[in-house]
Amino acid sequence: MSKRxxxxxxxxxxxxxxxxxxxxxxxMTLYFSFIRYVxxxxxxxxxxxxxxxxxxxxxxxxxxLNAKDFWFAIQNxxxxxGSILVLTVILGLALAMLVNRSFPGRGIVRVLLISPFFVMPxxxxxxxxxxxxxxxxxxxxxxxxxxxSMVAGLKDFPVLGAFFSLWPEFEPISFRATQTxxxxxxxxxxxxxxxxxxxxxxxxxxxxxxxxxEAAILDGAGAWSRFRNLTVPHLARPIAxxxxxxxxxxxxxYAEIEIVSRGNGNKNLPYLIGEFTSNNxxxxxxxxxxxxxxxxxxxxxxxxxxxxxxxx
Amino acid sequence: xxxxxxxxxxxxxxxxxxxWTVALIFFFPIFWLVFTSFKTxxxxxxxxxxxxxxxxxxNYTNMTENYDYWRFAINSVITSTFATLFALFxxxxxxxAMAFNPSRHTKDILVWMLSTKMLPAAAVLYPMTFLTxxxxxxxxxxxxxxxxxxxxxxxxxxxxxxxxxxEIPKEIIEAGKMDGVSTWGEIKDILIPLAWGGVASTALxxxxxxxxxxxxxxxxxxxxxxxxxxxxxxNRAPEGLFFGRLSAVSAAAVxxxxxxxxxxxxxxxxxxxxxxxx
Numbered sequence: 001m002s003k004r005x006x007x008x009x010x011x012x013x014x015x016x017x018x019x020x021x022x023x024x025x026x027x028m029t030l031y032f033s034f035i036r037y038v039x040x041x042x043x044x045x046x047x048x049x050x051x052x053x054x055x056x057x058x059x060x061x062x063x064x065l066n067a068k069d070f071w072f073a074i075q076n077x078x079x080x081x082g083s084i085l086v087l088t089v090i091l092g093l094a095l096a097m098l099v100n101r102s103f104p105g106r107g108i109v110r111v112l113l114i115s116p117f118f119v120m121p122x123x124x125x126x127x128x129x130x131x132x133x134x135x136x137x138x139x140x141x142x143x144x145x146x147x148x149s150m151v152a153g154l155k156d157f158p159v160l161g162a163f164f165s166l167w168p169e170f171e172p173i174s175f176r177a178t179q180t181x182x183x184x185x186x187x188x189x190x191x192x193x194x195x196x197x198x199x200x201x202x203x204x205x206x207x208x209x210x211x212x213x214e215a216a217i218l219d220g221a222g223a224w225s226r227f228r229n230l231t232v233p234h235l236a237r238p239i240a241x242x243x244x245x246x247x248x249x250x251x252x253x254y255a256e257i258e259i260v261s262r263g264n265g266n267k268n269l270p271y272l273i274g275e276f277t278s279n280n281x282x283x284x285x286x287x288x289x290x291x292x293x294x295x296x297x298x299x300x301x302x303x304x305x306x307x308x309x310x311x312x
Numbered sequence: 313x314x315x316x317x318x319x320x321x322x323x324x325x326x327x328x329x330x331x332w333t334v335a336l337i338f339f340f341p342i343f344w345l346v347f348t349s350f351k352t353x354x355x356x357x358x359x360x361x362x363x364x365x366x367x368x369x370x371n372y373t374n375m376t377e378n379y380d381y382w383r384f385a386i387n388s389v390i391t392s393t394f395a396t397l398f399a400l401f402x403x404x405x406x407x408x409a410m411a412f413n414p415s416r417h418t419k420d421i422l423v424w425m426l427s428t429k430m431l432p433a434a435a436v437l438y439p440m441t442f443l444t445x446x447x448x449x450x451x452x453x454x455x456x457x458x459x460x461x462x463x464x465x466x467x468x469x470x471x472x473x474x475x476x477x478x479e480i481p482k483e484i485i486e487a488g489k490m491d492g493v494s495t496w497g498e499i500k501d502i503l504i505p506l507a508w509g510g511v512a513s514t515a516l517x518x519x520x521x522x523x524x525x526x527x528x529x530x531x532x533x534x535x536x537x538x539x540x541x542x543x544x545x546x547n548r549a550p551e552g553l554f555f556g557r558l559s560a561v562s563a564a565a566v567x568x569x570x571x572x573x574x575x576x577x578x579x580x581x582x583x584x585x586x587x588x589x590x
Contacts, residue, residue, distance in 0.1 A: 103328035118573030270434035288435030
């Protein structure tokens with residue numbers, strides 16, 4: 001037995017398991033994406049069993065590309081992911097800077113800030129859409145109603161009343177509607193993932209070279225210029241990592257979409273695949289392959305960065 | 313740093329105050345969830361009872377009748393625990409070998425493992441359902457959920473362990489080898505005691521991720537192996553009538569995990585950035 005045998009044996013179970021986990025379902029998806037395969041068909045019962053004789057070539061891909069829902073889902077996926085990224089990075093940077101200085105109760109502030117990240121996505125969505133954003137029973141509705149009755153009260157004042165009587169009745173926004181449900185998803189996911197960004201940025205800020213900063217202060221550099229010229233370059237890599245990790249997670253966002261609107265007018269790619277899966281497996285598989293391609297574009301960049309830092 | 317302190321008097325009060333305010337805003341939804349769970353369903357939807365109400369525990373005592381909470385909770389505990397144990401069982405030896413006997417390919421293997429994590433779950437939804445239902449007959453079983461949860465977290469587990477193990481000086485392991493300790497002995501008597509903290513926080517984080525998983529646990533179960541994610545997802549739209557009881561069951565589902573999370577927030581960075589942010 002050579003010196004290398006034992007280490008290899010120790011890795012083998014992990015490698016084999018992951019290989020099976022990746023290759024078996026994915027190759028089935030690839031196969032299904034090239035055949036006609038539906039779960040129910042009275043007219044063509046032969047299509048309900050996967051078989052090579054039902055070969056369709058790129059037909060499923062064509063079908064998916066021509067489905068109007070597909071482009072909408074891609075667009076919506078990108079819109080949701082993009083908005084979440086912008087919000088979490090900006091909020092995360094600001095909060096990390098804020099918490100990075102020492103002050104009384106900093107430990108508790110950190111604990112409070114990080115908590116949303118550990119809430120299970122299903123609870124997050126149910127909590128936000130019902131108890132916070134609901135236009136009648138949630139805090140959203142209660143707050144708008146409170147505002148309306150306050151304005152109504154102010155109308156009785158002398159002079160000022162004339163001004164307030166010009167104000168309209170406010171209407172709470174319904175976040176279950178087609179146009180707004182994406183915003184609800186963005187809000188709840190931003191709430192959940194900003195703590196993640198804060199945590200990463202904070203860790204990185206603590207490794208910042210303090211002596212360099214002090215030198216900059218002695219040279220008369222202002223707070224903004226120090227942030228711009230020292231902190232931002234130092235944070236470039238953590239920002240890139242936060243962006244990529246979140247992209248991968250949020251491209252497969254599912255529970256939130258399902259709970260907020262059941263995908264009604266607010267589909268993303270995973271949701272659309274789920275819909276196709278209820279009957280048209282061929283189309284679901286083709287859409288799945290597109291999702292894999294989309295995720296890979298992001299993954300390649302992330303893996304490069306991670307790989308670089310691996311051995312030093 | 314003590315030499316130069318530029319913060320003005322105003323800043324000394326203002327920034328901490330702002331930090332506290334933001335932290336409280338972020339925590340508010342969780343507070344609100346717990347707060348609402350002490351109201352009756354009728355009180356929970358009345359604005360006039362926003363803060364004025366008689367707290368009650370009935371939502372918690374009735375969780376079993378209302379939602380069959382414990383059945384789902386026990387499923388969550390079983391699947392998350394065994395998935396974590398299985399991931400460690402496979403992951404510890406692999407990470408050990410990679411950290412102490414790296415070969416030319418170790419880096420590639422690690423990066424490849426990570427790439428399996430990036431496969432969108434939705435893309436393989438149907439094959440998974442098809443295989444587990446029609447061929448293997450393990451759809452909606454604890455076994456299936458345990459295997460799936462441990463496999464989706466295995467790359468993170470191996471990565472975290474790898475970064476911890478790499479911090480252990482090689483000489484200690486080599487000294488053990490000189491004394492004729494077996495490989496298993498090395499892992500058990502030298503590595504695990506030294507890396508205990510790392511292994512524990514890896515396990516904790518893996519458990520949290522398993523607990524919160526909401527795609528496979530929802531799509532690959534119906535009743536027998538359904539977890540808390542499935543329970544909450546199934547009660548997504550109570551139409552306002554059951555805010556109290558829904559809050560209680562949600563708070564019970566996330567409370568323990570949020571508290572566990574507080575203890576491993578530092579390790580979270582390592583686990584989620586694969587050691588790329590230090």
